[in-house]
Amino acid sequence: MERGFDQGWARDRLLERFIRYARLDTTSDRHSATFPSSAGQLELGRMLAAELHELGLAGVRPDEEGFLFVGLPANLPAGRKAAPEIALMAHLDTSDSAPGRDVRPIVHERYDGKPIRLQQDVVLDPAEFPQLERYVGRTVITSDGRTLLGADNKAGVAEIMTAAEYLLAHPEIPHGQVSLYFTVDEELGTGMLRFPRSRATARYCYTFDGDEEGVIEAECFEGYKAQLTFTGRSIHTGVGRGKLVNAIEMAARFLALLPGAESPQATDGRYGFYFPLEISGSLERAALEIYVRDFEDEEALRRLEALRRMAQAVEAAHPGGRVEVVTEKQYSNLRRYLEPVPRVLELLERAIRETGIEPVRRSIRGGTDGARLSEKGIPTPNVFTGGHNFHSRQEWAALPAMVRAVETAVNLCRLWAESER
Template sequence: MSNYENLVPRFLRYVQVNTRSDEFSKTIPSSANQTAFLKTLMAELTEIGLAEVKYNDKNGYVTALLPSNLDKAVPTIGFIAHVDTADFNSEGVQPQIHENYDGQSVIALDAAGEYVLDPAEFPNLKNYRGQTLITTDGTTLLGADDKAGIAEIMTAMAYLVAHPQLKHGSIKVGFGPDEEIGTGADHFDVADFAADFAYTVDGGPLGELEYETFNAAAAHIEIKGKNVHTSSAKGVLVNALQLGIDFQNALPQAEVPEQTEGREGFYHLLRFKGDVEHATLDYIIRDFERTGLTARKQKMVAIANQLNQQYPDRVALTLTDQYYNMIDIMKTHMSVVTLAEQAMAALDIEPDETPVRGGTDGSKISFMGLPTPNLFAGGENMHGRYEYVAVETMAKATDVILEIIQRNAKV
């Protein structure tokens, strides 16, 4: 396989549409541009020839069915990707194509050379010698997370429709919103999707196969200060900003993303805003063990209580669980992982099953009753101006999707 005429044009078309999600929005999807893009995907799915193409107003998902062409029953597989991009400039994406990259040169993203992809800083570039890279122009993210996954799923479906001699069971496709703000899968309708198992196509480099993730929670802190004139402030003024600093300083200072790796968890201060009168802090909390996540939340409660003892009723902490480690579900559904492993092996791809220091929509969907590990989509340096993807990896991701489908047809 690996020769998909429309894969790259599809991807380039997708990434030029701004689909950034909005964490402060209360709508589903969180941004109107996601809805508009999802409607264009509906039209494309219909044009390709899929059935039951529909948009769910309640959860923002577009779903479709490729009916089985077998004379026997086999499990129905789902493939899922998200349309939104992260909180970095997504307007006016101008992808740059670099053919036959030599694996060692510095790639200038912008004309002035202010932003570059340097193998000395990004050593994974050395893995792409002789390949075609798609990068940003230095002013935006690229959007391979997860428009590479969308392009790969769409291309695989088009390939199957165009090659009816390839046998397959029923395939469900789902494109959804708001993965980047952690709410996209909250209302996913497992019963309506009607798959026996699924894969998100939302991973990084070649071979990633993820079925163990962080457990995750969010913390929001509201601090009430008391502002008076500094000339008479002693014993009266309460500086909300200082209490915010005290809260942050009471956390384990080495347990942050920039100082942890592997299976180590962390606290990450995302946002600190305010003035003397009022301040807010927003954190994400991550740990591979559920007991570890609980301990981290208890640590934050203890700090808030301690500050409130000193400054009564000044600190309000809200903790919200976001998702859990999908291994708790996948450990009893490892046949889904084995199928992906076998597909990769058949294509001479070495699976990388390193636990992911993050989460996917599959983390939530698995706990809803649909086992959903994550396959590689190809993106590197995601969520910023240094993002890139190799065309060859995107083609191999499409190969893996098709290989999984054909192997399932032989069950």
């Protein structure tokens, strides 16, 4: 604000962009055999490339897998020390947890603070979603209740595009090399596996994929997966006494040993959990998949060890049966990659503070593409976008918060250049 960020301009550009992107169906498809999993993601990538071309960035195009990487050249005056390259990242796909075709965004200007009835059974009531109260008299955007809105992550996409346009239109704002990374199939968790790491030259990155205004997410779970296989022994029930070993009963006994107090439905805050999410089986063989989560790796490892002990206990209770436990790391806590480079968060906090509010740090009770990119050597915290109720028909976005995200991105680019002075 003190630098005269043009909020009115950003608001108009953002709104136009966001609505255009939201209308395009980019739902990722977990049953698809292609990559990216849906054609809409490629289409959105091409739309962005055409826009960037208009803005003067010629030759920008998505690769054949849908990743769109864009470089904004540094504009630092000669003689000034080079700034580290940073990247801003968002994903092009939307979740398949709610319908994403034929999205019709509704812009509620000067929101009156009352419940917003979108469909008979889809109501946004501030009593249920108190964040809405923050935007009384301001502009909020919803779907018409038949579909999700797609603010996850098109709010982030529109914000990054608008920040890029702003920087290009304001050469007086100094910045180092800035990259934009638009990714695909984030919602399926498969996008990062194909991320073209060799083309990513940024030292640090910021994903604009959070929700509540002002919030920074710099911590997520340590994620592990445990695959259990129960092997029984089948024999005719008529002669089963002392011989039959039932894998179904072994799996059931195992599940009964899991501590109910350490489940997702019994925990919040900084408590981790066991989360059994898939089971299948018959007499001879049963399979069980369990996610283990915690913010502290020692705690997660303790739970994995406990699973092995429970497996032994079940084997002991079913002589002749076997329980095999195979564990696998899924992702690491973002914190361990951000702690060695405190400036990444310090400058982000300063960038938000300069927009006129206090930043708030939160932990994600899940994983994030930022954690996966951090693992690949580019420390990446997550930044708010102003969207809410992701993956649902009640998804909504606050335009003032989206404007603030654009301003935050612009500030960040400048602050990194200034930090090297």
